[in-house]
Amino acid sequence: MKSELVRFEDWTDPVRAVEREVVSLTDGARGDRPPLLFVPGLGHGAWAFAEHWLPRAAERGFAAHALTPRAGGDLRAQVHDVVQVAASLPRQAVLVGHGTGALVVAYAMGRYPARAGVLAAPVLDGWPTLWAALRANPFGTLPALFGGRLRMSREQLFGPAMPAEQARPILDRVAAKPGRELVTHGPVPRPAGDPPVLVAGSPDDRVVPRASLDRTATRYGGAPLLFPGMGHDLMLDVTWSEPIEAVLDWLDKELPSAGQ
Amino acid sequence: MIIFLSSWTSCSLPPEGPVWQYRRVPDTPDIADRRDAVCVVGAGASGLTAIKNLREQGFEVDCYERETSVGGAWNWRHDRSPVYAGTHLISSRPLTEFPDFPMPDTWPDYPDHRQVLSYLERYSAHFGLGDSVWFGTEVVSVAPVGDGRWDVTTQSTGGGSSRVQRYAGVVVANGHNWSPARPEIPGDFRGQVIHSAQYKDPAQLRGRKVLVIGGGNTGCDIAVEAAQQAGAVWHSTRRGYWYAPKYLFGRPADQVNDRMLQLRVPLRLRQWLYRRVLALTTGDLTRYGLPAPDHKPYESHPIVNSQLPYYLGHGRITPVPDVTGFDGASAVLADGRRIEPDLVITATGYRPSFEFLDPELLGTAEDGRPDLHLHAFARRHPTLAVVGLVQADFGLFPLAHWQSVAVARWLRLRVTDPERAAAVQQKESARPVASWSRRRVVPTTRHWFEVGHTDYLRAVEGLLREMETA
Numbered sequence: 001m002k003s004e005l006v007r008f009e010d011w012t013d014p015v016r017a018v019e020r021e022v023v024s025l026t027d028g029a030r031g032d033r034p035p036l037l038f039v040p041g042l043g044h045g046a047w048a049f050a051e052h053w054l055p056r057a058a059e060r061g062f063a064a065h066a067l068t069p070r071a072g073g074d075l076r077a078q079v080h081d082v083v084q085v086a087a088s089l090p091r092q093a094v095l096v097g098h099g100t101g102a103l104v105v106a107y108a109m110g111r112y113p114a115r116a117g118v119l120a121a122p123v124l125d126g127w128p129t130l131w132a133a134l135r136a137n138p139f140g141t142l143p144a145l146f147g148g149r150l151r152m153s154r155e156q157l158f159g160p161a162m163p164a165e166q167a168r169p170i171l172d173r174v175a176a177k178p179g180r181e182l183v184t185h186g187p188v189p190r191p192a193g194d195p196p197v198l199v200a201g202s203p204d205d206r207v208v209p210r211a212s213l214d215r216t217a218t219r220y221g222g223a224p225l226l227f228p229g230m231g232h233d234l235m236l237d238v239t240w241s242e243p244i245e246a247v248l249d250w251l252d253k254e255l256p257s258a259g260q
Numbered sequence: 261m262i263i264f265l266s267s268w269t270s271c272s273l274p275p276e277g278p279v280w281q282y283r284r285v286p287d288t289p290d291i292a293d294r295r296d297a298v299c300v301v302g303a304g305a306s307g308l309t310a311i312k313n314l315r316e317q318g319f320e321v322d323c324y325e326r327e328t329s330v331g332g333a334w335n336w337r338h339d340r341s342p343v344y345a346g347t348h349l350i351s352s353r354p355l356t357e358f359p360d361f362p363m364p365d366t367w368p369d370y371p372d373h374r375q376v377l378s379y380l381e382r383y384s385a386h387f388g389l390g391d392s393v394w395f396g397t398e399v400v401s402v403a404p405v406g407d408g409r410w411d412v413t414t415q416s417t418g419g420g421s422s423r424v425q426r427y428a429g430v431v432v433a434n435g436h437n438w439s440p441a442r443p444e445i446p447g448d449f450r451g452q453v454i455h456s457a458q459y460k461d462p463a464q465l466r467g468r469k470v471l472v473i474g475g476g477n478t479g480c481d482i483a484v485e486a487a488q489q490a491g492a493v494w495h496s497t498r499r500g501y502w503y504a505p506k507y508l509f510g511r512p513a514d515q516v517n518d519r520m521l522q523l524r525v526p527l528r529l530r531q532w533l534y535r536r537v538l539a540l541t542t543g544d545l546t547r548y549g550l551p552a553p554d555h556k557p558y559e560s561h562p563i564v565n566s567q568l569p570y571y572l573g574h575g576r577i578t579p580v581p582d583v584t585g586f587d588g589a590s591a592v593l594a595d596g597r598r599i600e601p602d603l604v605i606t607a608t609g610y611r612p613s614f615e616f617l618d619p620e621l622l623g624t625a626e627d628g629r630p631d632l633h634l635h636a637f638a639r640r641h642p643t644l645a646v647v648g649l650v651q652a653d654f655g656l657f658p659l660a661h662w663q664s665v666a667v668a669r670w671l672r673l674r675v676t677d678p679e680r681a682a683a684v685q686q687k688e689s690a691r692p693v694a695s696w697s698r699r700r701v702v703p704t705t706r707h708w709f710e711v712g713h714t715d716y717l718r719a720v721e722g723l724l725r726e727m728e729t730a
Contacts, residue, residue: 083362087362089386
């Protein structure tokens, strides 16, 4: 069994520091509410949250931050960056990960005792996600298996209600080169400090299969919060406000000191 | 009056009592029962991590800190802080940070004491630990009252009335680098003698003739600072040591050493490599007049100083043997020589001190050495623990973190499942001391709490797993 206490990798081969892009909205943040750190998934950056979710969270009194994953960083480097940014915040942070960003958050929670964790449309099971992607979008997915670029389709990221002209610029912006470890990684660690964890997703998500969503929720001892009709990109789809409002409501309820 | 006294626990004083009697009630309470709360003594690095991990296990925590701010030894504003202006870490950043709250990765490999203090302050603010700390409050006594509970008497640092509160557990984190161990050197000395605890600023050395006594990390640091500032410098050590450089092969030396541990290089081979690497880089120090080490590498607390050999080589530091006595203006050396310093700094370390505890509670021997399981758990008092009383080839913070995780889970297990707690205790008592304590070391008080960090952490992890499995 791998030791949780003896961490030779961290001690002998620390992750190299890079400049990190963090988008922050802290105006109007209330002192009694924990800061939120949003972690985007494959192909997305802080911009994906800056669009809708960051301003909405800020309106409701949360200091909201979003991190752009470092270019070419492996899973370990990305986890390092999330923990670094979380620890740089003035108070214990809530980590919100989307897609493969939820995988990064799941690993980061093994390190850093988050105030709470939110896994939105989490890609925690590599193989089922890969199969689903090959079925939904074979021509966009296959090149990525051989080191090429992953192209996401409109059907994968958005529900049918999303207007094409609105989806196009986003699809153009999503540039991803997935690493092998997204599929081959081991089981995610147990979260440090036993924080409450919410799993949210859509039953109509063409990236994360429903069964996978249920498995992830079960792993954290709950059931997933579902938003039918939405695609994978919960924060950019037309009904983006529903999931974020539900997440913020859950935080208000779950963190009693935060709600007063 | 006597009737009032006996009824002070209840708040119903007879209404006809004069006003001043009402006012006196809150100042002189009976023992306040804090029920399941745990008391932490000290809000330095070890105390802070104890608060955090106890709260994570659901405990209410009252921490008492005699100073008015967090940071303990690392806070240079504190009376008892051993920090001097030039203090830097001697273990590198990744081996020193709390495992769940890393230092900024943009910080240098070896941060200085100001950065370490700001790190501890941010740790405290981040997890809201200050809410649990009573500043300016000293613990006067901690006494068992049976069934594992404790009466803790506290007093405001400025004096005033004392207060007794009852706790379900006590975690002592009062540090062990504040009570100076001063050598007894016979004879009268005309110059000035100070302990390294009183050394704060290189200006104290400027232009003087300085004798530094002690070959530990502090002694070497001060000798180096004196080499840069003083008129003349003697460095007195009782024995030869292995002076490790801070960098090897372009990496912090402790990271290189841990790579060898990771590759499971056996001790003998590591000792051989250590000698070879030192011989090829620093070279033979005996040609400067230093005695050869009387022990093998890894058999004493590591002394990490790249600059000492440099200043020896420049003739700025003159190594001398033990000081056997003072005689007027001169210090008499073990080899009969006499030198005439005007400032003597004894960098002879610190002793652990638990003046608020009966020595029996920690199994403290005549010589003042407590006997604790994993250097943390009192053997006869399952709800009493000490955090941070270890010395390692590693940063203290991660060790104190895992100690306090173990203490917090242990206290929790005693509440939730006393039967299994008893079974764990039984099993732990069979854990051989040699498996977690470094035994092959130079037998001095300096090495009372010496551990090898990997063996020690594996032992603590073993305890954590025992507490988990059903």
